[in-house]
Amino acid sequence: MQDGTTVRDVMHRAFLGVSESDTLGDAAELMLAEGADCLVVVRGGEPVGCLSPRDALGAILDGADPGETTVDEVMAPPAPTVPADSRIAAAEERLVAEGSSRLVVTRDGEAVGILTERDVLAAGTTHPSAGAEHAVRGSAADVGAAEEAAVDAESADAPTAEATQSICEVCGTLTAELSPSNGQMLCPDCQEV
Template sequence: MKRDASVREVMDREFVGVSEGDDLRETAELMLAEGVDSAVVLRGADPVGVVTERDALAALVGADGETPTAAEAMTDAVPTVSPEMTVAEAADELSAGSTQRALVSEGGEPLGMLTERDLLTASPFARTAADPAATDRERAVAGVTAGRGESASEPAADRGGESRFEDQSLCEACGSLSRELSTFNGQLLCPDCRDI
């Protein structure tokens, strides 16, 4: 990705929002069901805090009977970034705040979440597929066969008739094998799952 990419280009536009009075067990179950590691705590439409997996676990382990609410477990400070910030500026904000995630908001309205993973994916220092140190996942994202430098769309017949599965990987949503995976909202998805 280009060095001056904006937060809007790399953020996850979907986030889990809960109310202050929501039961923490239900909040944790929702986070598990949605496959996220945090939930934004809202007062009406205004974000007032964030409940992370760690916050929920600490509050539930320390509970003496009644289940705490999301407000009792949340971290009050909601780090926010603008969707127009560059990736480098957002990385500085997260680093300065010692946080792994920030709410992306514009005019007080929440638009999505930005995580360290989003920033790492967009980093100009991220490994390229041609880099020998790149992981299989990084090569799959780039559409390159693991360790061979060939295009993932190159037919097997062009490789001497070898029947290989090196240029396939699993879709993180449906689990099917695909040669056409691409990153969408932080996941490697096949064309069918991207269209949903």
Template sequence: MNTDVTVRDAMEREFVGVSESDPVRAAAELMFEEGADCIVVLRGNEPVGVVSSRAALGVVLDDEDETPVSAVMTDPEPIVESEMALVVAEDRMRSEATPWALVVDDGELVGLLTERDILMAATLTQEELRADSQEGASADGSEFGDPGGNLPNAETNGGIDSETYSSQSICEVCGSLARTLSNVNGQLVCSDCREV
């Protein structure tokens, strides 16, 4: 991933927010309507927690109508700065074992960064790198000033053709590589899973 990409470049500026006293069932309905994987719990403008779709589902399945959001929310960690390099934010999310991070700018909440945002940024970065490398091709068709046009291929890469995999993404349902994914119910899925 390009280290020049910042959290601000990849984050979602719109996120779903609720207060601590809101019922979990209402928060779950809002999460479903908005297609969100989590909800930010706010006290005024200050983030005080996060509720995952899994935690909300547990309350809804137990049929507990009056449970407040504060009973199931987790700490709002990690919190990352909007100008932080995306790779650093990704490492922090990984070390906290969470699929999201709250994004602040001068201490004020400005967005939400999810694993999906990071995947999308990596995909876009790969496409930009390919476009840049194609622009760098010389008149004889060779790239990067290699007069013989000897670029890494399947034979020199241990049998793996890097071009085959660079334009593919991972289906969130079955985990297979696919050239095209569609957004179905908030998940990026391949054509096989879309038809199920």
């Protein structure tokens, strides 16, 4: 990875947004039509919330009328934000610190894109480990090989060091909270399924 790579260089400029006054039914239809796992709720251009399929389904199961309930009644707090001109390494640190799978990219307080943990991995973010650098690029097999190499490099100098994050073997989410289940390491969301 080049040291000068910024969030703007790798973010998704197209993202799905809804307003607080949109109905839950319209938002759910949009998520289904686009195969989205999150809608950014905006007021003007400012991100004020996030709506996931889980939020929508939970509200409907709790008795919310999809045609009458508005997004602001069921949305979650907004995803963490990151300025578009931030370095990728800073965004990676923010993802881990927030325990989030995505960041809303902002410029002058307005949402201009989305950055996911997969975007960060694909950008080849690296952290030197025990003097050795490793890059994560390309396919899931490459990610696994890079993680294995990093663990080997870390264990050479610090055999008791624990990984602070890893990737869910089902959904591919970068998280610090993996737990074993049926022979796989799963994130909290996949454990609930």
